[in-house]
Amino acid sequence: MKTENKICALLSNVTRNESLAPLISQRPIATLPFDCKYRLLDFPLSSLANAHVSSIFMTANQGETQSIFDHMGSGSEWGLDSFKNRYFVYIQQDFQRLKEQGLPYFEQQISFLRKSKAAYTVLIDSKFICNVDLTAVLKIHKTSNKHITAIYKKVTPDIAEDVDTIIRFDENNKASSSFLAQLTDVQDKEALSLNMFIVDTEWLIGFLQRMQAEGEYASSSRLLRKYLSEFDINTYEYTGYMSNIRSIKSYYDANMSMLDSSNFTALLYGSQPVRTKVSNEVPTYFSKESKVTNSQLSSGCIVEGSVTDSLISRRSKIEKDAVVEKSIVFTESEIKAGAKVKYAIIDKHVVIEPNVRVEGSLERPVVISKHTVVTENIIQK
Known part of the structure; x- marks a missing residue:
């Protein structure tokens, strides 16, 4: 039986962007340092922890798991070290190999979702620095009577990159989506998807089974964004601080923006705490x-x-x-x-x-x- 308020998560750390080299030559984007003591991974993990997410299925690229384990350890800072609360790390390329062998390559995700006994699943990644209250999003999702709630932020187009997803609304407020590179009429303000969704778990299992049957392969979040316009979706506008890490310049600017006390407070010291690996050291x-x-x-x-x-x-x-x-x-x-x-x-x-x-x-x-x-x-x- 599904627990009505229980949430599990699929956390993707497979995004690669060579414009961030050499910073990502020996680490994934997820473990890039931020504001002296944090890592980009801390932000999705903290959003999940604050929403009492008990089980996380993480994917990472081959050769990039060590820095994730070094940072997360047992997961105690995010409440993931108990018998009931756990995280699992899988290699994305293993799923590709299963596909090449003609084997069911989404079965581990589907098995995880079934065993979680969670009514809802969060799809999330580590590319965006933001502090989303997923408990508030879940409340909106549950009243929407829709299978998908997509979280977005209104930004100027220069904040996005070609592979990012833009959500548009028609005169009836029905949402559709496109990758930025597909748009021919870019507007002064766009609703940028934060690659963050709350979905009904049973619906997601069916979606992954469909993708597998059709031979579609990518992270769950990217597949959902690719097919998002097929579905009647609910949306949630995030209005807090956000940075989109898409280049050395954007990464530099995001860090430097923390010297502005208003940005620092809005991101790190609001009602939703951001947690990171504890390091007990002498003062500077x-x-x-x-x-x-x-x-x-x-x-x-x-x-x-x-x-x-x-x-x-x-x-x-x-x-x-x-x-x-x-x-x-x-x-x-x-x-x-x-x-x-x-x-x-x-x-x-x-x-x-x-x-x-x-x-x-x-x-x-x-x-x-x-x-x-x-x-x-x-x-x-």
Whole structure:
């Protein structure tokens, strides 16, 4: 028997976007750091946890699961470590191999949905940074008498990319959808799907069985978006903070927007808490010579130089006379004495040697890959 208010989830972490290289060369988009201590994955996980979702079926690309496990561990921060609450991680390419062998490739998802005994399922991914109250969406969904509720946000078209889904409404307020690349009449404001849906579980099982019978293969969310216009759907407008991570520039801008207190508070300190992996460390040390202006720093850092309009992650070090401006510094990186970093994204375990200059621009932030030791100036305008 289905439990009337119970929800399970299919969480997809398979999106790839090469415009985010080299940041995603050794990690999925889902585990990209955000605002010093979070990961993009924290936002869908927190929305699910706040809605008391008890079981999550996660998919990831082959070779990209390690950073997900490293971050999530037992899942305790999101309430997923009990006997009744669990998460499962599957490799997306395994389903492709089953399809190539002529085997039923959606059976694991269907089995998960049946065993969950949940009346409703959330389809969600890690591409959008937002903080959606899924409990409120579920209430709307249950009163709609429709099988699907799609969550969207009204944005200017430049916020979307070609593969994103746009929802349109006719004169009777009936919703239809298209990928942005298919539209010939882009409007000043569009309803951008957040790749987030609440659906009736029994309906979803039937949909996946149909997709399997027709030989359609993709993540469940993408298949639903592809066929969305066939169905009479309900919609829910999300009006909170949102960033669409689609490029290095958009990723940089999303992080820097957290220096605006209104954005920071709206996303992270509303009624729906955002949870992340707990790390108990010593506080950050600021020397008497240090100067920090309009910046955020996580725990365990040592700051002896100057930091302005920047975000510095855990256990990083800014040495004496070093200058960091309008930049993002990931975990355990070192900016040596006299070095200058501006408009840059410094990945984990990077060392900028003394007196070296690393500088990009607002439109083209320079990215320094993991474990790099920078010994010569890097100027990218």
